[in-house]
Amino acid sequence: MKIYSLILIACLLLIIACGKDAKPPEYQWPIMAGFPKPQVPADNPMSEAKVMLGRKIFYDNALSFNQTQSCASCHQQAFAFAESRHTSTGATGQAHRRNALALVNVAYNKTLTWAHDGITSIEQQVLIPMFGEAPIELGITQHEETVLNRFKQGDYPALFSAAFPDESISFVTISQALASFVRSLISLDAPFDQYAYQGEDTAISEAAIRGMNLFFSEKLECHHCHGGFNFTQSTSHERQILDRRPFHNTGLYFTDSTKGYPSKDIGLAEVSEIMRDNGRFRAPTLRNIEVTAPYMHDGSITTLGEVLDFYAAGGRSLMQGEFVGDGRKNPLKSPFVRGFEMTEQDKQDLLAFLATLTDQTFLTNPKFGPPEQVK
Ligand code: HEC
Ligand code: HEC
Structure with missing residues (x-):
């Protein structure tokens, strides 16, 4: 009798111990082979x-x-x-x-x-x-x-x-x-990904390829701040831990009254309290950028075409309104926003390239949409 109960207790202990060890199935990231997985805080693993x-x-x-x-x-x-x-x-x-x-x-x-x-x-x-x-x-x-x-x-x-x-x-x-x-x-399944990472040479148009080459050129410098597979410098993942400060002043403002960005939003300087951070913002990802208009931290640029004009001009000069002043002359503007010549063809090519970052699967995936019944 005694031995049976001992065996029973031993078995129960074993089951409990195994139960504790039995982990839920590992979360499957919807990420193609080759892309790094994001880092997740240890106290909130994905499930x-x-x-x-x-x-x-x-x-x-x-x-x-x-x-x-x-x-x-x-x-x-x-x-x-x-x-x-x-x-x-x-x-x-x-x-x-x-x-x-x-x-x-x-x-x-x-x-x-x-x-x-x-x-x-x-x-x-x-x-x-x-x-x-x-x-x-x-x-x-x-x-x-x-x-x-x-x-x-x-x-x-x-x-x-x-x-x-x-x-x-x-x-x-x-x-x-x-x-x-x-x-x-x-979102890593745009036509650009098929072209760049899956070897589908015809996934994007000739115009988009020309636009891509401009985007990654030293003349335009877009990739300097919107680089890497996520089109932003502010990326960290299992293989890359960021050490730079990925915030930049792009010359949107240089108001006559503050000699900087409008006081309602001076960007990073507000939290760092460092003067030279005035007007510095994070360069956001450009994935799906075609559908996220209007643009910039205050939504002050309406279309992608206007964003390109803004970079080609090397910043923005405002002649009227509340924030009059020439952002192009902002002394804190990044040296990478220095302006460039852009023909109408270049502009159309760049727009065609940016459109290849639109991931229709992402925008329509029912897994990301509202659950059927929300009470
Ligand atoms: C010096 C770094 C830098 C360079 C170079 C740069 N960008 Fe940006 N980009 C930024 C920052 C920072 C923002 C956000 C600025 C803000 O909101 O004040 C931004 C915003 C944008 C946005 C709007 C994003 C959104 O979600 O609203 C687009 C589109 C964009 N950049 C495209 C480009 C293109 C195209 C080029 C090349 C012609 C380029 N950028 C060059 C840093 C840069
Ligand atoms: C009233 C509109 C509004 C609501 C409601 C709202 N957000 Fe936002 N969200 C914003 C704005 C505006 C920003 C940019 C804030 C900033 O830069 O200071 C933002 C930024 C974010 C970011 C940062 C993204 C990045 O790339 O840095 C995340 C994540 C986010 N929101 C998630 C949420 C979640 C989750 C909820 C619900 C709990 C939520 N938001 C509710 C407007 C909203």
């Missing part, structure tokens, strides 16, 4: 269950205090998770000073937002729209309990326990699930 939960929360108006907005209000899939407004508007109607960033390969971004060198994890970043008060976006501050209770009902408890078996429903797990969904938004 399908978290991504599914994060997607549901991303599309759910329950996340704003007055149930009028979700993340998807400002980050819409058809626009590569940017939006067509110049600058965003929060749940109370308050204006944001910046243009909503596209959520494209955010998993590879070393730093988050247009101009901050201290926000380095998506978990950290998503707290800003949730709790930020200047401006108010989702407006959860002072409504924490009301908002959290909405996630303790309906399908949510089951989804949370699948995603976070040992944790309770909290803003920590909500931010971890949202970050996992954002990390899953990978």
Whole structure:
């Protein structure tokens, strides 16, 4: 008898031990062979269950205090998770000073937002729209309990326990699930990728090839700041840890009143408090750039053609309006934005090249769209 119970206990212990070791299947990144995988924080490993939960929360108006907005209000899939407004508007109607960033390969971004060198994890970043008060976006501050209770009902408890078996429903797990969904938004299947990485020589047009050669030329210097497979210098992944500060002043402004960028948004200098960071912003990825208009941190350039004119001119001179002044003469402008000659043909070729970075699979993938039932 005794020996049997001993064996029984031993077996039970073995089962428990094995159960603990049994890891959920490893998350499958939708990444072609050859591309590096993003780095993921050790305390929030990727799983399908978290991504599914994060997607549901991303599309759910329950996340704003007055149930009028979700993340998807400002980050819409058809626009590569940017939006067509110049600058965003929060749940109370308050204006944001910046243009909503596209959520494209955010998993590879070393730093988050247009101009901050201290926000380095998506978990950290998503707290800003949730709790930020200047401006108010989702407006959860002072409504924490009301908002959290909405996630303790309906399908949510089951989804949370699948995603976070040992944790309770909290803003920590909500931010971890949202970050996992954002990390899953990978776009590496554009015609350019078929051409450049899969050896399909006819995947892009002759015009696009000419545009590509201009883009990567020393004359235009685009690749200097928008380089690498993600078309941004602000990339880090399993094989590359970034050490430079990928923020630049592109000469958008040199206002007569401040002799710099408009005081409502001076870029990196606001957080670093270093004078020479005035007007420095992160060079964003150019993947899916065709669909994310308007452009720049304040949405102040309307079309891609105008962005090209802006670089060809070596910055922007504003003759009227609030911010009169010649950005081309901004002493803090990057030496890589020095202007170049661009024929109409060059411009069309560059536009054709930029259009090869549009990844239709990404823009229409139902896995990234709203879940069928959002309560
Ligand atoms: C009111 C509109 C609005 C809402 C709602 C909103 N965002 Fe944003 N989002 C923005 C703007 C504007 C930026 C750029 C902020 C900056 O640079 O300061 C941004 C930036 C981001 C970034 C940084 C991307 C990068 O490449 O650095 C992420 C990630 C993000 N948002 C995710 C979310 C998630 C997740 C939610 C829901 C919890 C959300 N956003 C809700 C407007 C919004
Ligand atoms: C010195 C670095 C640098 C160079 C060179 C450069 N860019 Fe940029 N680019 C940036 C930065 C920084 C921003 C964001 C500026 C801002 O919002 O104030 C940007 C923004 C853009 C945008 C808008 C992105 C968006 O999401 O709104 C496009 C398009 C673009 N660049 C294309 C190009 C092209 C094409 C070239 C070559 C002709 C080029 N860039 C050269 C740094 C650079």
